[in-house]
Amino acid sequence: MKLEGTHQLEAARERVYQSLVNPEVLQRCIPGCERLERTGENTFAATIRTGVGSIKGVFEGKVQLENLREPEHFRIVVEGKGAPGFLKGSGDLDLAQEENTTKVTYSGDVQVGGTIASVGQRMIQGAAKMMATQFFTCLGAEAETEVGEPPPQHGFFRTALRWFSGWIKGLFKK
Amino acid sequence: MIPTQFDYKAPTTLEEAVALLASDLDGAKVLAGGHSLIPAMKLRLAQPQLLVDIARIKSLSYIREAGDQILIGATTTHYQLESSDLLKTICPLLPACAASIGDVQVRNKGTIGGSIAHSDPAGDWPAAILALDAELVLVGTSGERTVKAENFFVDLLTTDLQPGEILREIRITKPSGRFGQAYQKVPHPASGFAVVGVAVHLVLNDDGSCKSAGIGVTGVDVKAYRAKAVEAALAGSNLDDSAVTTAVTHVCDGIDPNSDLYASGDYRCHLAQVHTRRAIQAAKARVK
Numbered sequence: 001m002k003l004e005g006t007h008q009l010e011a012a013r014e015r016v017y018q019s020l021v022n023p024e025v026l027q028r029c030i031p032g033c034e035r036l037e038r039t040g041e042n043t044f045a046a047t048i049r050t051g052v053g054s055i056k057g058v059f060e061g062k063v064q065l066e067n068l069r070e071p072e073h074f075r076i077v078v079e080g081k082g083a084p085g086f087l088k089g090s091g092d093l094d095l096a097q098e099e100n101t102t103k104v105t106y107s108g109d110v111q112v113g114g115t116i117a118s119v120g121q122r123m124i125q126g127a128a129k130m131m132a133t134q135f136f137t138c139l140g141a142e143a144e145t146e147v148g149e150p151p152p153q154h155g156f157f158r159t160a161l162r163w164f165s166g167w168i169k170g171l172f173k174k
Numbered sequence: 175m176i177p178t179q180f181d182y183k184a185p186t187t188l189e190e191a192v193a194l195l196a197s198d199l200d201g202a203k204v205l206a207g208g209h210s211l212i213p214a215m216k217l218r219l220a221q222p223q224l225l226v227d228i229a230r231i232k233s234l235s236y237i238r239e240a241g242d243q244i245l246i247g248a249t250t251t252h253y254q255l256e257s258s259d260l261l262k263t264i265c266p267l268l269p270a271c272a273a274s275i276g277d278v279q280v281r282n283k284g285t286i287g288g289s290i291a292h293s294d295p296a297g298d299w300p301a302a303i304l305a306l307d308a309e310l311v312l313v314g315t316s317g318e319r320t321v322k323a324e325n326f327f328v329d330l331l332t333t334d335l336q337p338g339e340i341l342r343e344i345r346i347t348k349p350s351g352r353f354g355q356a357y358q359k360v361p362h363p364a365s366g367f368a369v370v371g372v373a374v375h376l377v378l379n380d381d382g383s384c385k386s387a388g389i390g391v392t393g394v395d396v397k398a399y400r401a402k403a404v405e406a407a408l409a410g411s412n413l414d415d416s417a418v419t420t421a422v423t424h425v426c427d428g429i430d431p432n433s434d435l436y437a438s439g440d441y442r443c444h445l446a447q448v449h450t451r452r453a454i455q456a457a458k459a460r461v462k
Contacts, residue, residue, distance in 0.1 A: 053292065053331025054203060054211060054220040084219050115217050122367075122434040126295055126330040126396035129430070 003091065003128055004107045007136035011143035013097040016104065017071035019143045020093065029138035031131050042068065048080070052127045055120070057084035071095060076108075085114025102143075104136065177215040184227040188234065188313065191340060194226045196315045199337040204228055206249050206288035209280055228340065229285070237261060239348065246344040248287025256281060264348055266460075267355035267373060271302040274359045276366050287341045290326075293333045293397060295432060296367040300327055300398030302357060304390030305373035308346045314339040330396040351385070352378040354461035358453035360393075360445055362436060368393040369437050370445040372425075374453040376413075378461050384408045387454070394446050395429045403427040404450060413458050422450040 009016050019025045023044055027036040032050030039045050042065040049058045061080025068074045077090040091108020112124055120127075185191040195202045201223030205211055208229075214220035228234060229249050236247040237258050244265055246255070255261060256272035275281055275289075275298050289299040290310065300323075303310075308323045315338060326334045335341060349355070359371040375388040387408040392398040403424035411417040425446045431439035 054222070055214055055331065056220065084217075115219060119213075119217060120219070122432065122436070123295060123330060125433055130330050130332075130396065 001110050001112065001125060001128075002107070003089075003110055003125075003132070005129070005132055006103055006105045007132075007140070008098075009102045009104060009136065009140040009143055010100070011102055011140065012100070013095050013102045014071045015143045016102040016139070017095055019139055020095075020104075021065060021068070021074065025139070025142050029135050029142060031134045036063075042066070046080070050131070052123070052130065055084070055116075057082045057116070059087075061087075078110075081114075083115075085112060085116035087112045106132075175216050177212075178218060178221045180215075180222055181224040182227065183224065184230045186231060188228075188231055188340065188342065191226050191228050191231060192313060192315055192338070194224070195340065196338045198224050202226055204291070204340055206291075207251065207284035208288075209276070209284040210288065210292045210294060234287075234342065239264070242348050242350075244346045244348055246286060246346070248291075248341045248343060249285045250287070252276075252281035252284050252286065252289075253278070255286060265306070265346065265355070267302055267306065267357060267375060268346075270355070270357045271298050271373060274298055274357060274361070274368075274371075286344060290344070291333060291335055291341045293327055293331055294367070295330060295396050295398075296362075296369070296371070296393040297398065298357070298359065298368055298371055298392060301368075301371045301373040301390035301392035303344060303346070304398055304400045305355075305375045305388040306346045306349075306390075307388055308344050310341055311343040311345065312336075312339045313342045318342070320345075324400050327397040327399070332397075349375065349377070352380070352461050354378070354457040354459070356453045356456035356460065358449040358456065360449060370394055370442060370449055372446065372450045372453045374450070374457040376408075376454065376457045376461065378413075378458075383410060383412050389425075389450065389454075391425060391446060391450070394426065394431050394442050396432065399429070401425045401427075401450065408454070413454070418451055418454050422447045422454070425450045 023036045023038055027033045032048050034049055035047040037045050044063045046061050046063055051057055059080040059082035064077040066075040073094050075092050079088050087110055089108055089110030091106050094105045096103045183194050203222035203225055205225045205227045206229055234247045234249040238245050252272045252275045256269050261268045286299050289297050303323045310321050310326050312319055321334050328334055354376045357373045360369045362369050371392040373390040377385040379385045387405045389401040389404050390398055391401050404421050407421035426443040431442045433439040
């Protein structure tokens with residue numbers, strides 16, 4: 001199955017690239033990722049508990065990043081298996097700066113097998129699209145919030161803002 | 175083909191069912207007709223800890239009129255809807271849609287609420303209730319709320335139902351005036367699911383022009399949707415062949431169509447256009 005798409009993120013390209021290869025960010029953004037450990041320079045082991053609707057499963061797998069050309073390109077190779085089936089695939093990600101935003105273009109080929117492929121064939125592409133959107137929405141938020149090192153006054157402002165929003169939330173809880 | 179172990183509870187009231195669901199928000203799952211959930215459990219794609227069987231709650235199965243509305247209980251079976259004389263008279267789209275689902279065994283057991291709550295991308299009911307601009311009544315521990323059908327379907331197999339909530343009732347405004355309805359479906363030859371399904375509800379002015387159109391499409395996107403661009407193009411038109419043919423070209427506007435081994439996205443959109451046109455023409459021919 002071919003997977004292709006583009007997502008526009010409101011952040012500088014360097015920032016988006018750093019987020020995309022940062023295992024901590026990835027763990028927070030991959031839907032259902034419970035564990036993502038570095039096992040080599042560019043290899044990771046992952047446990048993902050994910051699903052769509054009532055269809056859920058746990059997958060164990062490994063992720064490898066190749067052809068890293070910061071900040072414009074890398075290739076990701078994944079292999080995973082779990083009770084519902086297995087998947088194996090690779091994809092290229094290209095990052096292009098467009099004014100203040102970054103356009104991420106991905107294109108890949110994934111093979112899905114096992115139970116999920118034999119009975120859920122008609123839904124796999126939809127599920128993949130849904131997860132990609134969740135992932136990039138989260139990544140966008142991560143990349144936006146960590147722009148560079150915030151200058152002190154920015155830090156003060158943000159702290160005040162956090163305090164204020166906490167106070168508002170507190171009001172509504174009562 | 176044997177599911178993992180699970181607990182089974184068959185409450186007799188809705189309140190009990192809601193409380194049972196709330197007792198295990200992560201692991202509990204509502205069972206109605208079981209035509210999507212049970213196969214998924216047998217394949218171990220779904221492994222709920224607790225099944226709350228609402229099919230035995232008698233007060234959830236009904237079709238009745240109340241003022242200008244038609245009320246349908248969530249566990250009303252496809253067969254009950256298909257064979258309802260009341261619906262055949264006042265809202266024939268519902269029996270027509272029911273008749274196109276699966277086979278008689280499926281229709282005897284499967285429920286309208288189960289189909290809607292599951293939100294299969296190729297389910298038939300979502301298209302019909304979108305065309306009729308239905309409202310859904312959801313109940314949870316914190317009370318009841320009402321959601322428009324077009325806001326209910328969120329994504330693939332994903333609805334606005336929150337953990338612990340049960341779909342209780344489907345409310346449809348009783349069609350009035352000069353109206354016509356039709357459901358057109360291309361069933362998958364093996365599964366019977368809609369490769370493309372189009373539900374149309376047309377209301378005409380006295381001069382025969384289109385007052386409003388409701389069009390629900392299933393099978394094409396990851397969830398059923400209202401083809402609003404087609405509805406807008408039809409409203410006010412005289413519904414002649416050229417107006418309809420032009421309007422249906424918008425059926426895939428803004429949609430990234432599903433693609434699978436059986437039908438590519440482009441083919442699905444082509445089918446959607448052809449069958450939206452046929453459904454509109456059939457609905458128009460049925461206007462009394």
